[in-house]
Structures are given as C-alpha cells and as structure tokens.
Amino acid sequence: MRFRRLPKNIDEGKGVYxxxxxxxxxxxxxxKNPTVAxxxxxxxxxxxxxxxxxxxxxxxxxxxxxxxxxRYNQLLIDALCDIVxxxxxxxxxxxxxxxxxxxxxxxxxxxxxxxxxxVITDGKRNDIGATMEAYTAAHLGSVSIGSSECxxxxxxxxxxxxxxxxxxxxxxLGVCKERxxxxxxxxxxxxxxxxxxxxxxxxxxxxYARMGDQCEAWGKETxxxxxxxxxxxxVGATYPEQLxxxxxxxxxxxxxxxxxxxxxxxxxxxxxAFDENGIGxxxxxxxxxxxxxxxxxxxxxxxxxxxxREAIRMRDDLAENAHF
Amino acid sequence: MRFRRLPKNIDEGKGVYxxxxxxxxxxxxxxKNPTVAxxxxxxxxxxxxxxxxxxxxxxxxxxxxxxxxxRYNQLLIDALCDIVxxxxxxxxxxxxxxxxxxxxxxxxxxxxxxxxxxVITDGKRNDIGATMEAYTAAHLGSVSIGSSECxxxxxxxxxxxxxxxxxxxxxxLGVCKERxxxxxxxxxxxxxxxxxxxxxxxxxxxxYARMGDQCEAWGKETxxxxxxxxxxxxVGATYPEQLxxxxxxxxxxxxxxxxxxxxxxxxxxxxxAFDENGIGxxxxxxxxxxxxxxxxxxxxxxxxxxxxREAIRMRDDLAENAHF
Numbered sequence: 273m274r275f276r277r278l279p280k281n282i283d284e285g286k287g288v289y290x291x292x293x294x295x296x297x298x299x300x301x302x303x304k305n306p307t308v309a310x311x312x313x314x315x316x317x318x319x320x321x322x323x324x325x326x327x328x329x330x331x332x333x334x335x336x337x338x339x340x341x342x343r344y345n346q347l348l349i350d351a352l353c354d355i356v357x358x359x360x361x362x363x364x365x366x367x368x369x370x371x372x373x374x375x376x377x378x379x380x381x382x383x384x385x386x387x388x389x390x391v392i393t394d395g396k397r398n399d400i401g402a403t404m405e406a407y408t409a410a411h412l413g414s415v416s417i418g419s420s421e422c423x424x425x426x427x428x429x430x431x432x433x434x435x436x437x438x439x440x441x442x443x444x445l446g447v448c449k450e451r452x453x454x455x456x457x458x459x460x461x462x463x464x465x466x467x468x469x470x471x472x473x474x475x476x477x478x479x480y481a482r483m484g485d486q487c488e489a490w491g492k493e494t495x496x497x498x499x500x501x502x503x504x505x506x507v508g509a510t511y512p513e514q515l516x517x518x519x520x521x522x523x524x525x526x527x528x529x530x531x532x533x534x535x536x537x538x539x540x541x542x543x544x545a546f547d548e549n550g551i552g553x554x555x556x557x558x559x560x561x562x563x564x565x566x567x568x569x570x571x572x573x574x575x576x577x578x579x580x581r582e583a584i585r586m587r588d589d590l591a592e593n594a595h596f
Numbered sequence: 597m598r599f600r601r602l603p604k605n606i607d608e609g610k611g612v613y614x615x616x617x618x619x620x621x622x623x624x625x626x627x628k629n630p631t632v633a634x635x636x637x638x639x640x641x642x643x644x645x646x647x648x649x650x651x652x653x654x655x656x657x658x659x660x661x662x663x664x665x666x667r668y669n670q671l672l673i674d675a676l677c678d679i680v681x682x683x684x685x686x687x688x689x690x691x692x693x694x695x696x697x698x699x700x701x702x703x704x705x706x707x708x709x710x711x712x713x714x715v716i717t718d719g720k721r722n723d724i725g726a727t728m729e730a731y732t733a734a735h736l737g738s739v740s741i742g743s744s745e746c747x748x749x750x751x752x753x754x755x756x757x758x759x760x761x762x763x764x765x766x767x768x769l770g771v772c773k774e775r776x777x778x779x780x781x782x783x784x785x786x787x788x789x790x791x792x793x794x795x796x797x798x799x800x801x802x803x804y805a806r807m808g809d810q811c812e813a814w815g816k817e818t819x820x821x822x823x824x825x826x827x828x829x830x831v832g833a834t835y836p837e838q839l840x841x842x843x844x845x846x847x848x849x850x851x852x853x854x855x856x857x858x859x860x861x862x863x864x865x866x867x868x869a870f871d872e873n874g875i876g877x878x879x880x881x882x883x884x885x886x887x888x889x890x891x892x893x894x895x896x897x898x899x900x901x902x903x904x905r906e907a908i909r910m911r912d913d914l915a916e917n918a919h920f
C-alpha cells in the first residue's frame with residue numbers, strides 16, 4: 273500500500289465533498305484490499321442444506337429459490353464484511369427469479385449496508401431522459417409517493433452502458449454529486465468478443481478509449497478527495513495492455529475490473545490498473561469466492577469460511593502481484 | 597396495407613417455423629396497425645381516483661403505488677387490446693417501485709398475454725456469457741428449480757444493447773429459435789445525443805450501421821415467414837434518413853421505432869421504416885397514449901377511452917402518412 277494523502281477537494285462554501293468513490297476508496301485503503309465480492313447467486317451455487325430447507329418449506333418455486341439465495345448471501349456477507357470492502361450485486365441473477373428474486377436483491381443490499389459494506393449494483397442499465405431518471409431513482413435515488421420519499425434499492429453505485437451518449441448518463445450525474453453515489457460506465461469489457469465494437473478505430477482511437485474520454489468529461493464536476501470522480505469505468509482484467517493504457521489516459525476515472533480468476537485475468541496483469549499511489553481500481557471476483565467450497569472440496573456447511581479463505585488468498589495475491 | 601404473402605421458410609423435417617416476429621407481424625397485419633403501446637407508467641400518469649384508492653388502502657408506499665399502476669395498466673390494456681397488437685413494458689418504470697413494481701411488471705405481462713397482446717420488454721439488457729443467459733432465462737425463458745421449470749417474466753421479445761459484442765447476444769439466439777421469441781438490438785436511438793457514439797465513422801461506416809450489420813449476421817438462422825429474423829433493431833423515428841438507409845441495408849431486420857409523437861418524430865418520417873410490402877417496423881408511442889386524457893382535458897375516469905382514441909388517431913396517421 274503506497275497511498276499518500278492527496279490534496280482535499282473543497283466545495284465552495286460547503287467544506288469537503290463526500291463523493292461516492294471517496295467512501296469506497298477510504299474503505300479499500302483501511303482494509304488494504306481493493307476487492308469487490310460479486311454476489312451472482314445461481315441456485316446451483318447455494319449449498320444443498322440451505323436449498324433443501326427452503327424448497328421443502330415453499331416448494332420448487334421462485335419464492336423458495338429467492339429465500340434460499342438470500343440466506344446464502346447473508347452468510348457470505350457475514351464471512352466477508354470485515355475483510356472485503358464491497359459487494360457487487362449482479363442484477364441478472366436476481367431477475368432470473370422474478371419479483372421474488374428482486375426482493376432478495378433489495379434485502380441483500382440492505383443487509384450488506386447493515387454490515388458496513390459498499391454496494392455496487394451491476395445492472396449495466398441504459399436508457400434516455402426520463403427513463404434513465406427512473407433507473408437512477410430505482411437504483412441510486414428515491415421516488416416520491418404522495419408526500420413520502422421511498423428508496424427502492426439504495427445501492428451506492430451502478431454500472432451503466434454509455435452507447436446512448438450523454439442523454440443516457442446525465443440523469444445520473446446529479447445523484448453522483450448530491451447523494452454521494454457513483455457510476456461505472458462500460459468501456460472495455462472482459463469478454464472475448466468485446467473488441468467487435470469496442471476496439472473499432474475512429475480516427476485512430478479505439479471506441480473504448482473514446483468512451484473513457486467521455487467518462488472523464490462526465491465526471492469532471494465530481495472529482496473527490498483522492499482525485500477520482502463519481503464516474504468510473506469498467507475495464508476487464510483480461511486486457512492488461514488496455515488497462516495500463518486507460519489508467520494513464522483517464523487519471524480521474526476509477527476502474528471496476530471484472531475478469532480476475534475465473535475469466536483468466538491474473539493479478540500481474542491487473543497491476544496497470546492502479547495509479548502511483550496504489551489506488552484507482554477495485555477488482556471483482558464472483559464465482560471463485562462464492563463457490564470456493566466446491567473448488568476446495570470441503571464440507572458444504574463450510575462454504576462461507578471457504579469464501580473467506582479465497583478472499584484472503586485474492587487480497588494477498590493482489591498485494592503481492594498487482595502491487596496494490 | 598400492401599402486404600403480399602412471401603414464400604414460407606421451411607424448417608427441414610419440422611414444417612413451418614413459428615419465429616417470434618412472425619407472430620407479431622401476423623398480428624400487425626390482421627389489425628392493420630403497426631403500433632406498440634408503451635406502458636411506462638409513472639405514478640403521476642395514473643388518474644387520481646385510482647391512485648387515491650390504493651394509497652388510502654396501503655399508505656404512501658411502493659406497494660400501493662405498484663398496485664395502482666397495475667390497475668391502470670389493466671384498464672389501458674382492456675381499452676387497447678382489440679386495436680393495438682403489442683405493448684412495450686419499459687422496465688425502468690417498474691424497477692422504480694422496487695420489487696413491488698417488478699411484481700406489477702410480471703402481472704402486466706401476464707394480463708397483456710391473457711388479452712392476446714404481444715409483449716416486448718424494454719430492458720436494454722446487456723452482459724456476457726452466463727450472466728446474459730440469466731437475463732435470457734429471466735425475460736424470455738425459464739429457470740429450473742429442482743425438477744420444476746418456472747417462467748419468471750415470459751415476455752415475447754426483449755430490447756438489448758450490443759456494445760459487448762457477440763458474447764452478449766448469442767445466449768439469446770437459442771430462445772429466439774427454439775421458443776418463438778425475439779430481440780431488438782439498439783442501433784440508432786431516438787435521443788438527441790445518440791450520435792455521440794452511434795454516428796462515429798469506422799472506415800466510412802457509422803457505428804449504428806455496423807451494429808445493424810451484426811443484427812443481420814446474428815439473425816441469419818432465424819429468418820421467418822415474412823423474411824424477418826428473430827433479431828430486430830431499435831431505430832428512432834427522430835432520424836428519418838437513417839431509418840430509410842437502414843431499411844435498405846438490413847432487409848431481414850425488423851425495426852422497433854421509438855420517438856413517434858412526444859419525442860418529435862412524425863408519421864411521414866417513419867415511412868422509410870417499412871418495406872415494399874408495408875411491413876418491417878413497429879412504432880412505439882408511450883406517453884401520448886397513456887396520458888391522452890391529460891392532453892384532451894377530458895374527465896380522468898375517461899382515461900382508457902382517451903388512450904383508445906389516441907391509438908386510433910395514431911393508427912390512421914400511420915396509414916395515411918407512413919403508407920403502412
């Protein structure tokens with residue numbers, strides 16, 4: 273950990289900003305761990321003893337599956353919350369169980385907050401104008417009902433897709449500034465075919481870098497204490513060269529880095545994602561942590577401790593090989 | 597209506613395909629109406645008498661709001677189902693009310709199906725590999741729970757964002773083929789800043805056209821009775837030139853056309869979206885139909901009939917000016 277304190281960013285007349293990623297970065301620094309644990313809970317991942325308990329009570333239903341997943345998530349959070357700063361909730365795996373699954377998503381977010389974790393909803397949402405305002409209210413903001421203000425999901429950050437341009441991003445920038453929230457815009461994703469569009473060259477500059485440049489532009493009003501704005505970028509661990517290139521190109525853009533472990537991105541390749549202070553990125557691992565008990569071959573009732581062991585292994589791997 | 601019957605596409609040994617968009621196109625032809633009614637229900641759009649009924653019963657809560665919206669949607673569907681072939685469910689406006697809102701989304705889809713309507717979920721979903729499979733199962737497919745198979749949302753088609761390339765689309769192609777479903781990939785969206793990325797030129801070809809070319813490639817295994825594949829494209833009514841250009845470039849790609857009415861796209865500009873048989877596009881209108889009673893200034897209890905009047909006006913406008 274080579275972090276040095278950077279000059280504070282003073283909001284005129286209001287004192288110090290508390291931008292969303294400041295909170296996240298502070299947690300990363302205090303835990304000496306730039307990991308986010310992905311909670312992408314397929315029912316198959318849930319140990320049988322938990323699955324059986326709920327399926328026996330509620331039958332083979334979306335409701336039973338969703339309750340089993342909530343229990344699984346809670347036990348994982350209990351095992352991780354003092355060593356991992358954040359969780360990433362992959363919306364697809366909750367939607368897969370209908371509104372019951374979405375209820376589990378809500379409750380998982382609340383539980384992670386109760387345990388002091390920072391929550392990133394990985395929804396890759398995108399739309400325009402009033403519709404993007406609705407997504408913003410749903411995931412990061414609140415909704416007026418009569419004279420009451422209700423917070424539907426209340427995550428700290430949301431992943432978004434910028435293909436629609438500024439109209440799709442600007443509705444989010446207000447909450448980043450006013451409500452201490454953040455977004456991560458897809459730039460260079462970790463999958464094999466990400467280059468089909470993202471690597472296309474426009475006047476010699478790949479599309480992912482143009483998207484990155486826009487992240488810098490969108491974030492310029494929300495640069496916080498550590499030099500990073502409320503607008504981050506998703507850049508895959510599977511593309512180490514682009515990670516290093518983008519780190520230099522986008523000095524105010526925090527990176528969410530998927531693809532470590534299961535997708536083949538190693539810790540050495542991630543080194544380029546961090547700045548000279550050892551910050552600037554948070555690295556995701558989902559299946560390797562959630563299903564560590566399967567890989568270890570330990571008793572399934574030990575799944576949460578196995579997840580913790582894998583999270584510690586990953587933290588130490590990042591410290592040693594990514595020079596975090 | 598200048599539709600001529602095209603040669604049937606025969607699946608070897610299995611007889612005639614029933615591809616998703618065949619069902620939709622058949623409905624459009626039989627109703628002589630290429631309109632999809634968008635159900636993007638902000639609570640403010642719901643007439644006060646409905647809002648009050650539910651808010652009095654359940655308080656100023658996400659649950660009460662969601663129940664009020666369900667009632668509103670059902671009455672709109674009742675008023676539209678014999679003249680409008682399809683509804684488009686904008687997921688953002690349901691997520692905005694948390695899991696209660698998502699329950700209303702499920703029930704709205706079921707109700708629309710009961711009334712014989714084709715349902716497009718407008719979620720603009722995107723992710724890779726196993727995660728995109730989860731979205732596919734959620735919105736168009738089914739999920740295994742023990743020995744049971746559950747269908748979470750069960751829409752007929754889903755809008756998706758192709759920025760992640762083929763890895764993000766291929767998990768959907770199986771359901772398009774096997775389960776009689778369809779997708780619409782964002783190509784040229786209707787918003788003012790859509791050109792920021794979508795109009796960027798790669799070797800002289802704009803990104804939206806490259807995305808369109810991929811739609812043709814992704815769809816080539818699922819070309820149905822009318823010459824259109826299960827992979828459609830979203831192309832905004834606000835860009836008539838691009839609509840016309842893309843219609844010629846993408847002969848097997850059905851267009852979902854947002855931006856008619858409220859966003860400023862007129863029926864004349866949409867003419868280019870249709871092929872020489874008068875098919876090839878479905879045009880969305882959301883607010884203009886849902887809130888017709890506000891524009892008309894009629895009694896709010898007449899909201900559903902006002903929506904029907906607006907849907908008829910739009911159908912006749914498209915027939916006259918878009919030469920549908």
